[in-house]
Amino acid sequence: MSVSAPPRVARHFLIYGRVQGVGYRDSAVQTAFETGVQGWVRNRMSGHVEAHAQGDTDAVERFAAWLRRGPPLARVTEVAITDAEIDVRLFAFESRATC
Numbered sequence: 001m002s003v004s005a006p007p008r009v010a011r012h013f014l015i016y017g018r019v020q021g022v023g024y025r026d027s028a029v030q031t032a033f034e035t036g037v038q039g040w041v042r043n044r045m046s047g048h049v050e051a052h053a054q055g056d057t058d059a060v061e062r063f064a065a066w067l068r069r070g071p072p073l074a075r076v077t078e079v080a081i082t083d084a085e086i087d088v089r090l091f092a093f094e095s096r097a098t099c
Contacts, residue, residue, distance in 0.1 A: 010039075010054035010084040013067055017077035019049045025095045027071040032093035035062045039087075042096035053093075054086050 015024070020043050028041040028051060037055035044050050053063050070076045 006056035006058070008055060008086060009057050009060050010052065010086045011060055011064065012082045012084040013049075013051040013053070013064070014044075014080040015049040015051065015067055015070070015076060016079070017048075017070075018073075018075040019070060020047060022073035023071045024049055024074050028067070029093055029095050031066045032063060035059045035066070037063045038090040038093055040090070040094050040096045043098040045098060052084060052087070052090075054084070054090060 025041050025043065028049075032039065032041075032053065035055075036059045037053040039051060039053040041049060041051040051067065053060050055063075064079070064081060068076055068079050
């Protein structure tokens with residue numbers, strides 16, 4: 001009898017509010033490590049933050065809940081979430097350059 005792996009999902013996030021210059025990306029990387037998701041986070045020139053997270057459903061949901069709060073100095077006003085494709089090249093979670 002084999003045990004099946006939990007279902008994996010991927011989500012794309014756009015986070016709005018006061019989310020730049022408040023440690024949001026570094027905190028997101030730490031939270032991703034703690035929740036066990038893979039992906040990336042980056043600032044956008046427009047002032048919001050963008051992220052991709054993938055992993056088991058529960059882990060991605062815990063990460064999404066954190067994104068809605070952010071670190072103490074952040075003021076998140078909205079998080080737009082869409083389904084995304086699993087990226088098999090991702091094995092960790094990283095902070096990427098602003099685009």
